[in-house]
Amino acid sequence: METTFKIYGQSALDITSSVSELIENGRWKENLIQRSFLSKDVEYIQSIPLPQSNLLDKLRWHYDKKGEYSARSGYRLAVRLRDATIRPDNAHKMRWWKYMWNLDMPPKIKIFMWRTFHNLLPVKINMKIRGLSIDTNCPICNEGYETSMHSLWSCPNAKNVWNQWERGRNLTRDRNNHIQDLISHVYETINEADFIFLFLLKWMIWHSRNNTIFGRNQRPK
Numbered sequence: 001m002e003t004t005f006k007i008y009g010q011s012a013l014d015i016t017s018s019v020s021e022l023i024e025n026g027r028w029k030e031n032l033i034q035r036s037f038l039s040k041d042v043e044y045i046q047s048i049p050l051p052q053s054n055l056l057d058k059l060r061w062h063y064d065k066k067g068e069y070s071a072r073s074g075y076r077l078a079v080r081l082r083d084a085t086i087r088p089d090n091a092h093k094m095r096w097w098k099y100m101w102n103l104d105m106p107p108k109i110k111i112f113m114w115r116t117f118h119n120l121l122p123v124k125i126n127m128k129i130r131g132l133s134i135d136t137n138c139p140i141c142n143e144g145y146e147t148s149m150h151s152l153w154s155c156p157n158a159k160n161v162w163n164q165w166e167r168g169r170n171l172t173r174d175r176n177n178h179i180q181d182l183i184s185h186v187y188e189t190i191n192e193a194d195f196i197f198l199f200l201l202k203w204m205i206w207h208s209r210n211n212t213i214f215g216r217n218q219r220p221k
Helices: 030-036 039-046 071-086 088-101 107-117 124-129 148-154 156-162 166-170 179-189 192-214
Strands: none
Touching (some): 030 039, 088 107, 107 179, 148 156, 156 166, 156 192
């Protein structure tokens, strides 16, 4: 969270919620924050000082002391991000992508895998973020927000699939709050054949989801 400005876990709040909902009478709503975020996120959120008077929201550029964007500050950030590619975590990602593209499976499954990892699937939460005014509940189970993680892993329909595969039953759900965490976790813990099978199952779950939504009865090709 320190460098990416993203929370570590998946918040229990609605995706459209604002920071003001976490504040009351100039103080953080500690109980709400503790119920809605992981402990590490709670620590960072509550360490942010709050103004003592009401101020209007305005856009600020974090990478400048005055909060103002300039071509110079943008260039400095670009250079810093470029240089970051030599760090160990990025080297790990490069090994992961090389591993993925060399897997023996159809290109469309690899593209699906790539879109899944980058959270580019057209699930309802992503469509809401892109500006569509839609209900964000899962269209299959109606029991939670339709994120990529929910659609492919946590939805009861998906769980029924994973529970029929011994490897799927043994994969830990608790430590993986986002689909990227899950993919990284299984990449490090299962063999290549099982990894391929896992993504074939994800592909079938996604295909089944689309068939249900759009009223089709097609087999995955």
